[in-house]
Amino acid sequence: MTHTLQLPQADGSLKPYTPKAQPIAPARALPAFNRTVYAASHVVINPCATQNPFDDSPVVDWDTTLAFRDHLYRLGFKVAEAMDTAQRGMGVDWAVARELIQRSIRHARTVPGADLACGVGTDQLAAGPEVTLEQVERAYREQFEVVQAEGGTAILMASRALARAARSADDYHRLYGRLLQDSDKPVILHWLGEMFDPALKGYWGSSDIPTALDTVTALIRANASKVEGIKVSLLEAKWEIELRRRLPAGVKMYTGDDFNYAELIAGDAQGHSHGLLGIFDPIAPVAAVALGELAAGNTQRYRELLDPTVALSREIFRAPTRHYKAGVVFLAWLNGHQRHFSMAAGAQASRGIAHYARVFELADQCGVLAQPDLALARMQQLLAVQCGL
Numbered sequence: 001m002t003h004t005l006q007l008p009q010a011d012g013s014l015k016p017y018t019p020k021a022q023p024i025a026p027a028r029a030l031p032a033f034n035r036t037v038y039a040a041s042h043v044v045i046n047p048c049a050t051q052n053p054f055d056d057s058p059v060v061d062w063d064t065t066l067a068f069r070d071h072l073y074r075l076g077f078k079v080a081e082a083m084d085t086a087q088r089g090m091g092v093d094w095a096v097a098r099e100l101i102q103r104s105i106r107h108a109r110t111v112p113g114a115d116l117a118c119g120v121g122t123d124q125l126a127a128g129p130e131v132t133l134e135q136v137e138r139a140y141r142e143q144f145e146v147v148q149a150e151g152g153t154a155i156l157m158a159s160r161a162l163a164r165a166a167r168s169a170d171d172y173h174r175l176y177g178r179l180l181q182d183s184d185k186p187v188i189l190h191w192l193g194e195m196f197d198p199a200l201k202g203y204w205g206s207s208d209i210p211t212a213l214d215t216v217t218a219l220i221r222a223n224a225s226k227v228e229g230i231k232v233s234l235l236e237a238k239w240e241i242e243l244r245r246r247l248p249a250g251v252k253m254y255t256g257d258d259f260n261y262a263e264l265i266a267g268d269a270q271g272h273s274h275g276l277l278g279i280f281d282p283i284a285p286v287a288a289v290a291l292g293e294l295a296a297g298n299t300q301r302y303r304e305l306l307d308p309t310v311a312l313s314r315e316i317f318r319a320p321t322r323h324y325k326a327g328v329v330f331l332a333w334l335n336g337h338q339r340h341f342s343m344a345a346g347a348q349a350s351r352g353i354a355h356y357a358r359v360f361e362l363a364d365q366c367g368v369l370a371q372p373d374l375a376l377a378r379m380q381q382l383l384a385v386q387c388g389l
Contacts, residue, residue, distance in 0.1 A: 007357035024367030030292035039280035040085035047342035091345030094124035169205030186228035282331035308366035
């Protein structure tokens with residue numbers, strides 16, 4: 001590929017860019033990963049059938065959505081289903097998420113070796129000032145029942161309604177404690193920082209992170225037999241490492257840090273993190289090769305492969321971080337996993353063309369563009385439609 005694109009820049013100028021076009025993908029069967037790694041997967045909508053994207057539930061293209069999960073399973077990943085990457089509460093409502101959970105669990109049973117965990121939240125409950133803790137608990141239990149009825153594993157997602165209704169750390173202890181004790185199998189807890197969702201500010205009863213760390217540590221220690229692990233998405237490695245070192249034996253730390261995942265998964269002399277990440281959706285082939293090298297004991301090669309993807313991830317997850325899903329779906333389109341670049345709630349409009357140009361460039365540089373000619377053609381289409389280039 002020698003074609004040069006004119007890519008829009010943040011200052012409104014154009015920069016010529018000639019793609020490197022050197023995709024990275026497994027060339028042979030990979031060894032089993034020595035980390036537990038979930039890719040939080042996006043949802044593909046049917047844009048022809050979704051008539052009012054800002055106001056109505058999206059119509060999901062189920063065949064393409066489930067085919068993307070097959071892609072992740074083939075690469076050795078587990079799937080974290082119906083999470084914020086799937087636009088939970090940000091375009092995908094509980095009715096759609098419930099069907100997504102049911103279909104995905106049933107689909108996984110037909111795929112040898114497939115494994116997944118599903119997000120349980122309270123997004124059917126508006127987070128208004130009148131919401132009570134009892135209503136929050138009922139909403140959680142309604143969603144728990146859907147996952148448990150299918151025999152699935154639950155990821156206990158952070159709740160906007162709980163953040164609004166709770167008055168102290170004790171409220172979190174009591175409510176989570178009851179849910180955990182009633183779960184039929186260990187769950188994964190989920191700490192999503194306010195950079196991902198401003199409505200979650202002060203989660204665990206405090207805006208002071210060291211205080212919140214004490215709260216969640218005490219919760220896990222009191223319910224260790226019911227906690228498989230905790231996903232932490234604070235985008236600051238030191239907090240994750242501190243909590244990781246305080247976890248009871250057998251409880252896993254799942255990094256949700258899309259800025260520092262390479263080093264956190266590699267770990268240090270005192271331990272390592274596993275992964276539950278939205279960035280593993282678009283970079284899955286590169287990440288699979290890197291994780292295979294890590295499992296084979298080739299840590300340096302692991303870092304050589306995965307470290308370059310961090311710049312891409314930092315661009316996709318840059319502030320306002322909640323709009324990261326647009327970059328994830330953009331790359332799924334460039335890589336041929338879906339026929340269009342349309343999202344639930346029209347979220348493709350949440351980022352500007354300079355962002356998409358930068359994502360294209362960084363994805364090319366770290367080997368994420370799996371079909372370079374297709375990606376180039378689609379980038380040209382986007383530039384023509386959005387910029388007249």
